[in-house]
Amino acid sequence: MSLTDRIARGLEAGWQVTDATTLTDHQTHEADVVIVGTGAGGGTTAEILAKSGLSVILVEEGRLYYQKDFTMDEHSAYASLYQEGMSRTTRDGAIAILQGRCVGGSTTVNWTSSFRTPDQTLTYWADNFGLDNLSPEAMAPWFDGREQRHTMAPWPTPPNVNNDILRQGCEQLGYSWQTIPRNVKGCWNLGYCGVGCPTNAKQGALMTTIPGALDHQARLFHGLRAERLIMNQDRIDHLQASAMAADGITPSGVTVTLKARHFVVAASAIGSPGLLLRSDIPDPHARVGKRSFIHPVNATIAQMPEKVDPFYGAPQSIYSDEFNFKNGVDGPAGFKLEVPPLHPGMSAGVIPGHGPEQIDAMAGLPWTQSIIALMRDGFHPDSPGGTVTLRDDGSPVLDYPITDYLWQGLRQAYLTMAEIQFAAGASKVRLVHLDSDWYTSWGEARAAINSIAMEPHRVRLFTAHQMGGCSMGQDPRSSVVNGFGEHHQVSNLSVHDASVFPTSIGANPQLSIYALAARNSARLAAKLTS
Incomplete structure (x- = not known):
């Protein structure tokens, strides 16, 4: 094991990391906050909350892959690092969906492009969804902070x-x-960013916020699928999760129960609506999964x-x-x-x-x-987006008519x-x-x-940017969360990923997710530690 690698060093030093595929007994764990997803939103949230002194558990369905696994081999990387082995599509099969399934989420496999949310988009959100506190001026310091944290230039x-x-x-x-x-930091200009950076130059969640959280006693379970959030009256009591078998895909039969004061869902714009739908989280206006956008x-x-x-x-x-x-x-x-x-x-x-x-x-x-x-997509009445629903087995699927x-x-x-x-x-x-x-x-x-x-099926269409499905807005009748990612109906539930975008953004979304998650996590940390 190379101890020059950030992940290898942390594991050697005793990070609390559990490969759930090795578990043999049902178990229960507790923390102040449980975070589902380890990508741009989940990693940012975990680091900020853990640094504020809160106990944090991170849940990732994919596996922990790091430098030793990144061999620049497309064949093995697509199968292991991407959702559905790189074969995820919309319901009709007409649009290919490129999405990470590993610790760090899509930030582990993206092509490193880092844009601020365009001013026009933020202004449109303020004018149409009551999100006045997300103006370009209000967001500027959060973009500044994340650009420094992730070495963006x-x-x-x-x-x-x-x-x-x-x-x-x-x-x-x-x-x-x-x-x-x-x-990137010290990039070798190899060009194989999409199959995991073999030199640790990419400053995604895997190299920054996940280690930052684990250094502050956060616990990480990987190979663990979040199945259902279980309500007790008007609050979430616990998360019911399934350990994966050695293949990383099928459940092993071992159940992990995670209890917390607060739950943050950051499982992507397909995974987060999917989890809320599986959990029957209160949705009186049937907004969960609606207005999903993809930058076709x-x-x-x-x-x-x-x-x-x-x-x-x-x-x-x-x-x-x-x-x-x-x-x-x-x-x-x-x-x-x-x-x-x-x-x-x-x-x-x-x-x-x-x-x-x-x-x-x-x-x-x-x-x-x-x-x-x-x-x-998402800025015009004739571009209403798609809908995330559940398949018979409970897995989420996106229907996106063009x-x-x-x-x-x-x-x-x-x-x-x-x-x-x-x-x-x-x-x-x-x-x-x-x-x-x-x-x-x-x-x-x-x-x-x-x-x-x-x-469809004549034009070859793709997306690497999934957004919406748990839209933020001032009005609970047309949105799932408010402008701070706080669920309108459930007091101890937040959503911190691209699923909260009320439209697409017109730019690669990772910096927008980092900045919004940082802003919302700072508020959440203040509330939970006060």
Whole structure:
């Protein structure tokens, strides 16, 4: 065991960490606060509460993986680090959902992009949901604090070719572009952020707030599934949880009961509504699971004359917000332009075609570039989001219909991305769409995009950003929690993750979750210690 590793050192020093897959007897534990989830929200909450002197128990369904496990191997990493082995989708299978399932949650496997919540989004929330105390001015010190805690700064290293092509195309067309802030320290620029950082450079929850909490006597149970919050009159009495078997997926039959004064749910915008629904938590206005948002993502790929090697270097370092709020907050669907890394395993599952066609496409991977568009959903009446419900086995699933409003935005995004790639010198461009050919000119691509079918399962759609489902707002009739994440109906329940967002945010969400959780946890700590 390498004791240069932060996690290895802590385990050696006696952190209270329990691998629930090894438990053989039913048991009960107590704390001041039980936190479900160890991602951006859960980790932040745990560190702040533990440092305030409160006893904290963290519950994580996934396993504790750290430096020794991060071998840059896509095949094993997707199976172990992601929800449903990287095969999670919306109910109809039309949208792939990339979401972490490990200690640190999605912050362990994200691509490190770190944006503040756009001012336009915070202002919209204030105007439409009574969240006046979340103004840009009020949130600024919380963003400042989290940017320091997670070492967030614009990436100073020149972008890899994959990202620089977005910059080149934007400059040719007169579109704005900027450098992405990243949460890294001593980054080796390897490019394999999505399968766990092998150098501990990524400053996600795994390297920051989780160790910070464990250093202050927090207890962590991993391989433990939160099944139900059990009410006693108007308060939650305990959490009923199931230990996982050695496979990390099926319950072993061992039950762990966790009692606390207060419960914080931070299990993601799919997991948190799922837990509240399984628990029959009071929901008089049927708001739990409603208004779930995902930044629906579509993509184009380009063949470039020069080598791109899109699998090396910081995965995301250039972005463009030219089209994010161009038509106002609630006009036609806006989108943020970014670049994805293209590793062989993921690319083989994403790039259209099979058989000889796929072999040719994969042989050209070193010369392949891609752009993605993140659609800003939830700001328009024709973008009401989706709904999280429960399957027969109690697991959560997201139903997300794509409206005509969003299809129009996705078509516009295809046009924009293809134009940028040709402007940057692409020899040919293809949509990540089952009916798309390779197009060898912008004119040919434009004509094809304007006539191509925009339908589920024809357009390949993705999301790595799950938001909403436990919306915050001033009015209990239209929201689940207030602006501090405090449940409207249950006095000892808070929600501290992206599920509280009343819309999507129009940016990668990790910093927004960190900052909101820090703000709300500081208030919670003051209440519980007073």
